[in-house]
Amino acid sequence: MIRALSLILMLSISVSVAKERPEVKGTMQQMFTSLLNLQPFLVSPEKFRSPKNRAIIQKDLNQLANLKHAFPNSMKNEEPGIYAISRMFHGYLEDTRDRFKAGDYDYARHRMRTVTAFCFSCHSRIPSEKNFQDLQKRVESSQLSPFEKADVFAATRQFDKALKAYTDILSSSPTDGLGIVEFTRSLRRALSITVRVKQDPKETLALIDSISQRKELPEFVHRMADQWKKDAQHWLEDGDAKKKMSPEELIQKAQKLIERASSLQTFPADENGDISYLRASNYLHAALDDNPGSKLRVEALYLLGVAYSALQDPTVWDLDRLYFESCIREAPQTDLAKKCYRRYSDKIYMGYTGSAGTFIPEDEVKRLEELRKLAEGKKAKE
Ligand code: HEC
Numbered sequence: 522m523i524r525a526l527s528l529i530l531m532l533s534i535s536v537s538v539a540k541e542r543p544e545v546k547g548t549m550q551q552m553f554t555s556l557l558n559l560q561p562f563l564v565s566p567e568k569f570r571s572p573k574n575r576a577i578i579q580k581d582l583n584q585l586a587n588l589k590h591a592f593p594n595s596m597k598n599e600e601p602g603i604y605a606i607s608r609m610f611h612g613y614l615e616d617t618r619d620r621f622k623a624g625d626y627d628y629a630r631h632r633m634r635t636v637t638a639f640c641f642s643c644h645s646r647i648p649s650e651k652n653f654q655d656l657q658k659r660v661e662s663s664q665l666s667p668f669e670k671a672d673v674f675a676a677t678r679q680f681d682k683a684l685k686a687y688t689d690i691l692s693s694s695p696t697d698g699l700g701i702v703e704f705t706r707s708l709r710r711a712l713s714i715t716v717r718v719k720q721d722p723k724e725t726l727a728l729i730d731s732i733s734q735r736k737e738l739p740e741f742v743h744r745m746a747d748q749w750k751k752d753a754q755h756w757l758e759d760g761d762a763k764k765k766m767s768p769e770e771l772i773q774k775a776q777k778l779i780e781r782a783s784s785l786q787t788f789p790a791d792e793n794g795d796i797s798y799l800r801a802s803n804y805l806h807a808a809l810d811d812n813p814g815s816k817l818r819v820e821a822l823y824l825l826g827v828a829y830s831a832l833q834d835p836t837v838w839d840l841d842r843l844y845f846e847s848c849i850r851e852a853p854q855t856d857l858a859k860k861c862y863r864r865y866s867d868k869i870y871m872g873y874t875g876s877a878g879t880f881i882p883e884d885e886v887k888r889l890e891e892l893r894k895l896a897e898g899k900k901a902k903e
Contacts, residue, residue: 548588553677555581556636557659560673563634564664570626582621582629586614600810601822602646605843610639634669640676641710642837645717646806653678668703675710680718687711688728694737701739708732708742709795712749716799722756725796729753745792748785752796755781762800771808772817775801775824782831790833802828819857822848826864842868846892854898862896865889 558581562569569578613632621629660673660682671686687707695701715725732738733746756762761774778801782794805821805828815821826844829837841864848861866889873881881889 552585552588552640553653553655555584556640556673556676557663559633560663560665560669563630564666564669566627566630569630579618579621582614582618582633586611586618599813600646600806601813601844601847602806602809602825603643605840605847606639606643606837608843609837609839610643613639637672637676638834638837641672641713642834642840644676644678645713647717647803647810648720648807649678649680649718651678652681655679668707671707671710675714680714684711684714687714691732694735695739705742709792712795713799716796717803720803722753722759722762726750726753726757748793749796752785752794756796756800766804768808768812768815769817771804771811772815772821772824775804775808775821775828778804779824779827783827786831789831794831798828798831802832819848819852819855822851823857823861823864826861830864830868849892849896853895858896862892865892 559578562574562578568574613636617629617632617636620632655677660670660677660679663670663673665673667686667690671683671690674680674683674686687710690703690707691711695704711728712725715721715728729746729750733743733750764770766774778797782797782801785791785794785797787793802825805825808815809818809821822844826841826848829844830841834840845861845865845868849858849865852858869881869885869889870879873879873885
């Protein structure tokens with residue numbers, strides 16, 4: 522009796538520890554520190570390549586690349602989104618560290634400037650009301666540009682500050698090509714915050730409205746905003762959105778949203794379905810967070826792959842592949858695995874096709890073949 526009780530106690534403790542993950546918090550605070558330490562060097566190509574800064578930069582790059590252990594392999598069986606992103610993230614950091622060491626300073630600098638997209642995509646998987654408190658206000662006092670500041674706020678879970686920083690950028694009108702790139706990125710990131718982190722259809726609609734009213738903005742921004750407005754309106758009127766849903770209901774809901782989103786798109790990278798795709802990705806992560814062992818888990822992996830393919834964030838553009846790959850490995854020889862394989866191989870062929878034809882590197886070809894066999898169930902030749 523006592524043994525049974527202590528077993529129950531032990532189980533409930535290990536479950537809550539798994540969710541709280543104090544070791545993750547500690548690692549994250551170190552990441553924040555290293556990222557901020559690097560910022561003064563990142564703003565200038567000269568400082569970044571100067572021999573006198575080499576040792577100090579290398580130290581923080583090593584530190585970041587070594588923080589791997591915070592996400593143990595066993596997390597694969599929990600919410601797979603964290604695992605997928607952390608796998609890519611660490612590959613990315615290790616590569617950056619090694620290339621810096623080898624003297625590829627421009628490459629390493631560029632990689633570090635875009636690393637914040639990983640931080641953001643991991644933190645915004647599921648809604649959050651908590652904002653990280655940076656008591657020393659290190660981001661505000663840094664020399665970053667307004668756009669870079671906004672990104673660092675978003676990357677470090679200071680979501681309210683990030684949203685304010687992005688909307689400040691949106692309040693001025695872009696004047697040149699670079700300005701328009703930052704403007705559209707700020708708009709999409711602000712939307713990711715109102716849709717995924719805040720899950721607030723009213724705030725989303727208000728943000729889009731403020732853009733549609735601006736006559737001076739380029740036509741393509743208006744076209745996007747008009748379509749997003751309809752989608753946000755649909756969300757506002759969606760009774761399901763307020764219900765508490767079980768993991769299975771969440772996955773089914775995501776499936777409907779993805780059908781809707783893909784019907785809004787006229788070509789694969791079309792942004793028209795973004796709001797529904799963002800909402801769907803949220804529901805899928807939440808479902809897998811609540812019940813990683815759901816009977817619809819593999820379906821959720823497939824749908825996450827579809828959603829991330831459509832959302833096309835340039836830094837984490839490979840994320841969809843990881844979901845398709847997990848789907849094949851977790852449920853070989855099923856119809857879903859075949860569907861995932863088809864998506865996976867389409868992406869590879871598209872990625873390696875240029876004006877001169879299709880050239881797929883040898884290791885990719887091998888992996889494709891391995892996954893095909895897993896999906897279709899044909900034994901590998903001995
Ligand atoms: C693989 C997923 C993942 C990646 C990538 C990631 N984080 Fe985190 N981060 C987490 C998790 C999980 C938490 C824990 C809190 C939560 O989810 O509510 C967290 C929390 C944080 C916090 C808050 C800590 C606290 O004390 O509350 C900061 C700051 C942070 N991360 C910074 C970063 C930075 C900077 C990067 C990128 C250089 C980054 N993170 C990349 C998953 C990730």
